[in-house]
Amino acid sequence: MTPIEMTTTKDLILPLKRIQWRAQISAYLFLLPALLIFTLVTWLPMLQTVLFSFQTVNLVKPSVWIGFQNYVRMFGNPVFYTTWKNTFEFILLSLLIGFMVPVLLALMIHEMRRFKSFFRTLAYMPALVPIIVALQVWRSIYAPEGGFLNSVLKTVGLTPQLWLQDPDIVKISLVIIMTWIGAGGTILYYLASLSEIPTEIYEAAELDGFSPLQRIWFISLPLVSSRMMILLIMQIIAVSQTFTEPFILTQGGPGTSTMTPVLQIYNIAFLNSDIGLASAWSVSMLVVLAIFSIVYVRLYNRKEEGDRN
Amino acid sequence: MARMDRGVISDIELRTPAGRLIVGVFVVILVLFGAAFIFPFLFAFTAGLKTSTEIFKPGLHLWPENPNWGNYLEAWNRFNMVNMFKNTAIAAIGGAIGQLIVSALAAFSLSRLKPAGKRVIEAILLITLAIPGVAYLVPRYVILANLPIINVSLINQFAGLWIPYAANAMTILILKNSFDQIPKDLYEAAAVDGASDLRMFVSFTLPLSTPILIILGLLGFIGFWGDYLLPLLILRDPALQTxxxxxxxxxxxxxxxxxxxxxxxxxxxxxxxxxxxxxxxRGGISF
Structure with missing residues (x-):
């Protein structure tokens, strides 16, 4: 061991370390814009939502801590329960009306030898259009006087309905729009999973004397069912956030029959400027959606494992 | 690969009466649903051709008696749609480009540059996917209305839309996935030539990912073009509205x-x- 040898080893190690540091700096320079922007518009707001919910927020003066008062006010307001009851009904209706439609349409589109991409594009069209524009058109379709739907009913001799003004019908009217908008994306998803099923399975079943409908029932549906569970949860999460349809078409009415939590958060924050209370509502929303998201992630992981095996 | 295009129903069955019946029923149902999907577009198109009294006339008449093509010109001029289009295009194109730049840079770092704490960063990006934006909309608006530390308000600024649009964890994860597929040899060869990270990013990582970049850009554009809530809150000045x-x-x-x-x-x-x-x-989106 001579001193000369010592310095050579040091010389070898030092530049290596320096290069690693430089690599880290470079790695973080690439990440910097994303980290800055996510902190600003996502991570910080998430944290603040929780903090605000315990405060009286004043945008000019400093905010005051008030403990659980916002939550007491939220739980003491009957509208809170109404909005969640409405959401629950929206979810039930959307599953009833909208859950099986995309599965069945995807199965049918999958059987098309020609015009497959034509039907696929058609189904996806509603999702591409600005939602506001789509709602304007639906407003005209649902219009009580001279609206398309009532004109059809009159022509075939049925009583016209108040599609957006009758509390008994308005939820169904809105859910039809939601299904119309959402079906296309779901159909694309099912089509992708249907095309992953090896055709040999169908061939074997055909040789064993299974009819086409039996093959759909015993092969296609079970194989897409793991995705159906995921889409079920996704649909519940999406419907829980219903805002634009009632905001534009009904303002939550008639009465409070289409009032939803997000619409109420909007009203409390931006019409009443009560940001603390709105944040308490947001936290309640966050808790509910987080539960569904955890279920979703679990199902998704299980599906990924299933795909790998 | 010869039999790839068979579905549940085989080609032979398609020639039998039962097979034809089933497919025939499918086609009828699909055409009916297809008509329902496209109906609102046709409705808007033909209603736009009617006169203001004809549109409220009771009874079924989809096609107007005298198509009023001038309505489209009048709507374009009276609504000052040039300005609306300009504003929406600035918001949507700026948002899509901003999202691509921010996401591609981050994805490249996560995919190739091994930043310390990579797993943590990926995990907190995933969390943002699980929590919907509406839950923290209010503080987000408060922040955009008065940026912390520098005290700048982004109300009535297109940057007030571009910044939140640029934060999309899904885009980052999809791009990272796509960058992961690029062969390692390319990077090793480039490193031997003394290329910097930025050079590797610009000279072949991005060009090799052009299709996915275009898809994400177009999806972003379509989504931002139709966005409502954020523009409603941020762009208060009617001359700037989308x-x-x-x-x-x-x-x-x-x-x-x-x-x-x-x-x-x-x-x-x-x-x-x-x-x-x-x-x-081609062949549908899978995610």
Whole structure:
């Protein structure tokens, strides 16, 4: 061991370390814009939502801590329960009306030898259009006087309905729009999973004397069912956030029959400027959606494992 | 690969009466649903051709007696749609480009540069996917209205839309996945040549990922073009408002026929973007 040898080893190690540091700096320079922007518009707001919910927020003066008062006010307001009851009904209706439609349409589109991409594009069209524009058109379709739907009913001799003004019908009217908008994306998803099923399975079943409908029932549906569970949860999460349809078409009415939590958060924050209370509502929303998201992630992981095996 | 195009029903069965019946029923159902999916577009188009009295005339008449093509011109001029289109295009194109730049840079770092704490960063990006934006909309608005530390307000600024649009964890994760597929040898060869990280990023990582970049860009454009809530909160000045926000406030002033004509015009840019999208997406989107 001579001193000369010592310095050579040091010389070898030092530049290596320096290069690693430089690599880290470079790695973080690439990440910097994303980290800055996510902190600003996502991570910080998430944290603040929780903090605000315990405060009286004043945008000019400093905010005051008030403990659980916002939550007491939220739980003491009957509208809170109404909005969640409405959401629950929206979810039930959307599953009833909208859950099986995309599965069945995807199965049918999958059987098309020609015009497959034509039907696929058609189904996806509603999702591409600005939602506001789509709602304007639906407003005209649902219009009580001279609206398309009532004109059809009159022509075939049925009583016209108040599609957006009758509390008994308005939820169904809105859910039809939601299904119309959402079906296309779901159909694309099912089509992708249907095309992953090896055709040999169908061939074997055909040789064993299974009819086409039996093959759909015993092969296609079970194989897409793991995705159906995921889409079920996704649909519940999406419907829980219903805002634009009632905001534009009904303002939550008639009465409070289409009032939803997000619409109420909007009203409390931006019409009443009560940001603390709105944040308490947001936290309640966050808790509910987080539960569904955890279920979703679990199902998704299980599906990924299933795909790998 | 010869038999790839069979579905549940085989080609032989297609020639039997039962097979033809089933497929025939499928076609009828699909055509009916297809008509329902496209109906609102046709409705907006033909309603836009009617006169203001004809549109409210009771009874079924989809096609107007005398198509009023001038409605479209009138809607375009009276709604000042040039300005609306300009604003929406600035918001949507700026948002899509910003999102691509921010996401591609981050994805490249996560995919190739091994930043310390990579797993933590990926985990907190995933969390943002699980929590929907509406839950923290209020503080997000408060922050954009008065940026912390520098005290700048982004109300009535397009940057107030571009910044939140740029934060998309899904885009980052999809791009990272795509960058992971690029062969390692390319990077090793480039490193031997002394290329910097930035050079590797610009000279072959991005060019090799062009299709996915275009798909994500178009999807971003379509989504931002139709965005409503954020533009409503951020762009208060009517001269800056995007189509979605402006159309709603104009509902009360103009007739329904002009309104539906304008609505139809507003559908066109995302529809055109979708046609381009079709060229890049073959065989459906899987995620």
């Amino acid at each position: 189509i979605s926000v402006r159309l709603i406030s104009l509902t009360r002033i103009f007739g329904a026929n002009l309104h539906l004509a304008a609505s139809f015009i507003a559908m066109l840019p995302p529809a055109i973007a979708a046609i381009f999208l079709q060229r890049y997406i």
